[in-house]
Amino acid sequence: MSALEEQFVTEARELILQATDNLIALERDGGPERVDSVFRAFHTLKGSAGVVELPAISIMLHAAEDLLDSVRHGTHGAGAEIVDAALACLDQVSRWVDNFEAAGALPSRAGEDGRAMAERLRSLLPGRTGEQSVLPAPDRLKEGGRGALPEWVSHLIAAERDAMTSRMPDGPMLATAISYEPLAGCFYNGDDPLQLMQQLPDLLAFHIEPREPFVPLADIDPYTCNLRLRAISAANRDEIASIFRLVPDQIQIFGVPPEALPAAAKHITPSELSLVQKVIEAQCELLRVPGRTDGLAGCVGAAARVAENALRHGRHLHLADTVGRAGALALAQHDAGPLLSALEATLAAFASFPSTMVPDGDGRPNTTATSERPTDRVLRVSEAKIEALVNLTGELVVARNALSYSIRQFDKDLGREVARSIQRDRDAIDRLVTELHSTVLQLRMVPVAQLFGSFPRLVRDVARQLHKKVELVTHGETAEVDKTIMDRLFEPMVHLVRNAVDHGVEDPEQRRAAGKSEAATISIAASRSGDRLLVEVTDDGRGIDPAVVRRTASEKLILSPEELTALTDEEVVDLVFAAGFSTASSVSDISGRGIGMDVVRTAIEQIGGRVSLESKVGIGTTVRLDLPTTIAMSRIMVVEAGGQSFGIAMDSVSETVRVKPDRVSTIKNNDGFVFRDRVVPIISLAELMNLPGHKRDAAQSRLLVVMETAGRSAAFEIDAIRDRLDVVLKPMQGLLAGARGYAGTTLLGNGQVLLVLDVKEILP
């Protein structure tokens, strides 16, 4: 993909988002500025689609623009119908942008789909006269859709009847007629209409003519295209549309019913197939005679002609064309090679036909489906941030040079002064490297506005579907978070927002009965607190009733009745995060399949965040996400156990304590101690990791790291605490990729690889 195309993809996504937001705002509060900004977004989008030559998108957006223009000039109100149509148009563009990014092209039907969408948009225009339209697309579509075939098709069939008869494949078939009128300036766009026609598979008939009678040679402009190219092909419509996908506005495609076509000459029998095969094999033999120089041209020419005719007779039209081309190439190069390999390829293609199969006239393999390529995400970075990075790197280089100087000095006189100077330089480098690192991490920081941007649309659509009235308020869009975190936050957030509209918000009648305003408010707020990002999703709906949760939890056997009675109301509400829990009485297609909230909790914990929930019956629910702002750095504690070092993420460490033996009590085989009014089990890390534990002096106090994760606490017994570090955690790779119990590895200053434990996983 070229830089231009990459830029288009990024820009298009932004513009789609912007247009969507503005459309929703327009529907909500109207206002001329809104219409203007929607119009502008569509206009810019159309422009960029034009630059990368995606006319299917341009056609559609052009129609949308016309529609919005009529809204802008007050001929038309911005009703839900228009907003729906415009949003559908944006959805289509969005899907195509994804296709374009993945495959470098739009789907083959894009041209026709684009025209259909344009038609739909135009149908909403008041008293549509088509005057505003510069594109005759809708009328063409009508002509091409059904009804009478244009006259030229029957003329062409009549003129080419004999030739077509010999080219027709067997069996009932539907042919496709194409009329292509290239733009007058098409040569300047780099178009070669003939080249496009040559790509038509299974061509049955072709005709080229001037659109306007040619002017005398003296007055002709060689670079103005005045041609009309027409063809009939046995290929299907989609295949043809895909060939002409870049010029959908210049072609008309018609389905030709079988009765309009001349009948196929005759049936091809397996014996004929083998005859064709034999003829080609004979040509191969002929060409393989070594050392032939005299008469090579004659031999190649004859072999190519014979093979081509045989293939044409057998109605392998595409293969015949290929062989013909290879023959011409072989003649030009005075080398039988190209022809020979084409013939061998033909024989190989024959061998792959099932014995009863009738050739379809197309020896080509099907175009392979566009392989799924992981989406290449583009990070847009502000110039200031890059500039800061460059400056810092520059300083780093200077500092390093100073260090080299110091080392030379050190060489000369082994003085203390020098050692101190080296120390100073090292410190300077250290500071710069730290700063550099944090700046680089800053490059990955993006405002959450990008995430929040998709929710107005979601809320609108879900609310409309459920006949609820919901207003969405967002706060703190400028708070920044690491791109990886934001990407992984998207799905859980969608769950939360959907849940809020579906389960949280009541129907308008219920709200009225409860003395609330009909329109509910959902707010999404983000804020930075130190190196954490807090995101809150709040609704003013019915709230979660602990009694209902208790009932559901016992019905679904999530907890035993005894356990349930032991829980406070807040703890009960927290059960909505349990797997298999869903409070909605019926499963809707929006949410409530019982997979919602536990998925949210898992996803948030995977990125090092925490989820909590607060709800008051009749007042509303708030879900609070507490997230790290960067995923790249983690603070770890390096501990030693059984003679090895391990890292433990500080997130899960709540305290380190030394415990005198008399505080430890043994229950069965397990040690435990009372810590802040709770019994915390003690686990020897060395034992857990199957390392030799060292003999403990019974009177010696024990060093414990108390950890809290997923609501459980436990203490690891360790031999020593070595260090606290900020590290870049690398996931386990290669052979170790499958190893459980480790969050990743990191490289220590001395070159040692430190294994960082995944506490949640290894706790028994």
Next chain:
Amino acid sequence: MTVRRSDTGTVILDGVCAVEDAEPLLQMLQATPAAVVDWTQCRQLHTAVLQVILASGIAPIGPCGDVWVKQWLAPELPQKEAGG
């Protein structure tokens, strides 16, 4: 040159005749409208070049070296057979 004039005055299209060949071809045909055009060596013919040939109404001596053009277009043109 993909479009050139031989010693005998025949206009020869050779190899891949691209869009920019339309203009020199037109100039040659304007200079000598009765010129003989030989396209047997032309491996690929651009639409713009073809348009000049069609507009001039001349019949190139064939067959055309562009196999596709030979098969699908030649029947549409008034045609002279190649000498050998």
